[in-house]
Amino acid sequence: MSEKSPVSEDLELDHDEKFQSRSYRVQVVAWVLLLLFLVAGVLGIFGSGPLSDAEAGRSGDVIRAEYERFGRLDTPLLTKVFVGRGGADADGRVRLWVSKNYLDQVAGEQITPLPEATLTAADHSVFVxxxxxxxxxxxxxxxxxxxxxxxxxxxxxxxxxPDTLQIKQFIYP
Known part of the structure; x- marks a missing residue:
């Protein structure tokens, strides 16, 4: 015995093709943006990863630096400066200067090794x-x-x- 279902085959549903099309496009854009953020995070745009490490200068130069390209506000940031052979003066001192505009935007927590002296000029500080x-x-x-x-x-x-290294970083909130 076959019973008829109480559901009518003639359901009246509103179709708004324009709305559905727009909704689909918004979803695709959202998925693409989500995927881009995920890839950016894996590559190191928001923290550590292959794109987050940067270098200034080249291996073999008298001076070169390795630093973090991206950082976060109020968090430690590491900058390593390598001074090669011939970087010291005749008296055996290395005099490394850092621009004032950079130092004004960061707080020095520690320098290793400890400098023998720190000198301040109008546009830079010198660490000896x-x-x-x-x-x-x-x-x-x-x-x-x-x-x-x-x-x-x-x-x-x-x-x-004359060798001057350019340090370029971006700090996230």
Missing amino acids: FQLTDAQQPVDVVFYLNTETMGRLHGQIGLVGR
């Missing part, structure tokens, strides 16, 4: 390191804390040398 051997390379590590959001630009160099 005494070496036991003037031909010995030295690695200087700046542990910084970010104080502003947005772009950070700075320069690092050696006193009396």
Whole structure:
């Protein structure tokens, strides 16, 4: 015995093809944006990853730096400066300068090794390191804390040398 279902085959449903088309496009755009954010995160745009590490200078240069391209507000930021052979003065001192505009945007938590002296000029600060051997390379590590959001630009160099490194970073909230 076959019973008829109480549901009518003539249901009247409103179709708004324009709305459905727009809704589908919005969903596709949302999925694409979500995928882009996911890929950006994996690559290091929002933290650590292959795109987050940056270098200024080249291997073999008298001075070069490795730093984090992206950081977060009020979190530690690491900048390593490598001074190669010939970077010291005749008296065995390395005089490393950092631009004031960069230092104004970060707080210096620690510098390793400790500088023998810190000198301040109008547009930069000079950190002086005494070496036991003037031909010995030295690695200087700046542990910084970010104080502003947005772009950070700075320069690092050696006193009396034309080599200047450009540091470009972006700080997220």
